[in-house]
Amino acid sequence: MQVLNRKSFKLPFVGKDKFVRLTRVGLGYDGGSFHVRDNNNVEKIVDIISDVLGEKVSFFQTCVLCGQDFLCSGCRHQDLCPTKDLPLQCICENCRATPKLYDQYVKNLGSGKLASTELR
DSSP states (O other), X not given: OEEEOTTOBXXXXXHHHHHHHHHHHTEEEETTEEEEOOXXXXXXXXXXXXXXXXXXXXXXXXXXXXXXXXXXXXXXXTTTOTTXXXXXXXXXXXXXXXXXXXXXXXXXHHHTOSOOOOOO
């Protein structure tokens, strides 16, 4: 399994047809590297990239509180999570250990201090 960072990753030459498919399902391309620009078709993105690389791929999650990239493999909620290994956002284990986590999340949400949801 190959783990990718949604903000920037490289793929081998994919040809015109696959390149068009990748950009239509939500990838962006900037001078040699791809990035996830739209999360609406993440399952299709994962399927196409897995096909291109010839192996299963997963993505780092990004913490909505601190902005840190992390893997799902260490999360105790991994078995129940519907977005495991997808290029989305979650809360990392360090932030999850914060006292009054929900209060901090709501405070940051109201003040606009959540980690950027920008994909790039």
